[in-house]
Amino acid sequence: MFDHIIIGAGFSGAVLAERLAAAGNSVLVVERRRTIGGNCHDERDAHGILVHTYGPHLFHTDDEGVWSYLSRFTRWQPYQHHVRAVIDGCAVPLPFSLDTLHDLFPATLADRLEQKLLARFDYNTKVPILELEKTPDPDLRRLADYVYEKIFLHYTMKQWGKKPEEIDGAVTARVPVYIGRDQRYFQDRFQAVPEDGYTRLVDRMLESSRIHLLLATAADDILTLHDDGTIDAFGAPFAGRVIYTGMLDELFHFAHGELPYRSVRMDFETVPLGGADRCQPAPTVNYPCNYDFTRITEFRQIHPCPQAGDVTTLLREYPQPYRRGENTAYYPVFTDEARSAYEHYLADAKKYKTLSLAGRLADYRYYDMDDAVRHALDLCRDTFGITDAEA
Known part of the structure; x- marks a missing residue:
């Protein structure tokens, strides 16, 4: 029998498996899909273009420890992400910045608004749109209303199926007004994509002979949780630790109802390029209004691919409700009601002394990739006494 069982082969599960194996433990990693990497999975399409199967993933972090740890398993291709948003027929920089302001408004008005923004907020800071709406200056409130309507409101309603005020502030804070002219989407110290892709990075993390991978297998196929707080694996009592990275309501058979997710x-x-070097003005172009998709990503702008010739691959994303058994749960829906329901499942999980939770779905939080890695490394340290130092 294995020392530990990890459910899920995404970033969280892979980090935990690698650290436990490096410390001498035998680990079984169980993955429902037939692929590793979770939603970071990528692969080359028929034209050789590296595409992100579950939507664009751009690695960025200020956490030097996370960067150093992942650098053991990949060479990095420097990459600075740029996003445009189509507003009133113009493709303008996103997040909404001083440059966006000047692209959309007459020069005199843009200059006046810029002066007022700089008088109230520090340069190179990000101001959540809902905070800008609370300013006493009527010009800035009108600007906030404009940004709210043109960029924030309809995109948010498409993405989440709810109005912004119905969603946790941690989500709305992700759509700020940027008081500066840096047109990069992220300003983190470390920004790159894995040279060989995320799947190969995760594959290298799972290469240890102490790690055993079981694909196309659900948690229910091997685990049984008993009311007395014990866990069976493969029909026998399991004394090791189980680390679960999937949907927590599914682990407990939806005893308190289904938690809401978006898919x-x-x-x-x-599409053909027609001799051009790209199809769209930025790697990702957002469509806040007038379209039922939210964004289009062109992967050749993220991963150059000269061998693909005169074609490029685009991805359109159409948000939709999550329907169990029909599509994939991508994002927890952060509302007070959902958080209350999650707390019931969390209380159930705490009854099992050998069960740990990790990752976006199990923790019911929005994690960027670096967040997922950091939380997994911290769990290794706090639960097992294993650091992220070389082993």
Whole structure:
């Protein structure tokens, strides 16, 4: 029998498996899909273009420890992400910045608004749109209303199926007004994509002979949780630790009802370039209004691929409700009601002394990739006494 069982082969599960194996433990990693990497999974399409199967993933972090740890398993391709948003027929920089302001408004008005923004907020800071709406200056409130309507409101309603005020502030804070001219989407110290892709990075993390991988297998196929707080694996009592990275309501058979999630339909399309070097003005172009998709990503702008010739691959994302058994749960829906329901499942999980939770779905939080890695490393340290130092 294994020392530990990890459910899920995404970033959280892979980090935990690698650290436990490096410390001498035998680990079984169980993954429902037939692929590793979770939603970071990528692969080359028929034209050799590296595409992100479950939507664009751009690695960025200020956490030097996370960067150093992942650098053991990949070489990095420097990459600075840029996003445009189509507003009133113009493709303008996103997040909404001083440059966006000048692209959309007459020069005199843009200059006046810029002066007022700089008088109230520090340069190179990000101001959540809902905070900007609370300012006493009527010009800035009108600007906030404009940004709210043109960029924030409809995109948010498409993405989450709810109005912004119905969603936790941690989500709304992710759509700020940027008081500066840096047109990069992220300003983190470390920004890159794995040279060979995320799947290969995770594959290297799982290479240890102490790690055993079981694909196309659900947690229920091997685990049984008993009311007395014990856990069976493969029909026998399991004394090791189980680390679960999947949907917590599913682990407990939806005893307190289904937690709400959002899903996305991913539509890939290969189109001719017609001699151009790209199809769209930025790697990702957002469509806040007038379209039922939210954004289009062009992967050749993220991963250059000269061998693909005169074609490029685009991904359109269509947000939709999550329907169990029909599509994939991507994002927990952060509302007070959902958080209350999650707390019931969390209380159930705490009854099992050998069960740990990790990752976006199990923790019911929005984690960027670096967040997932950091939380997994911290769990290794706090639960097992294993640091992220070389082993």
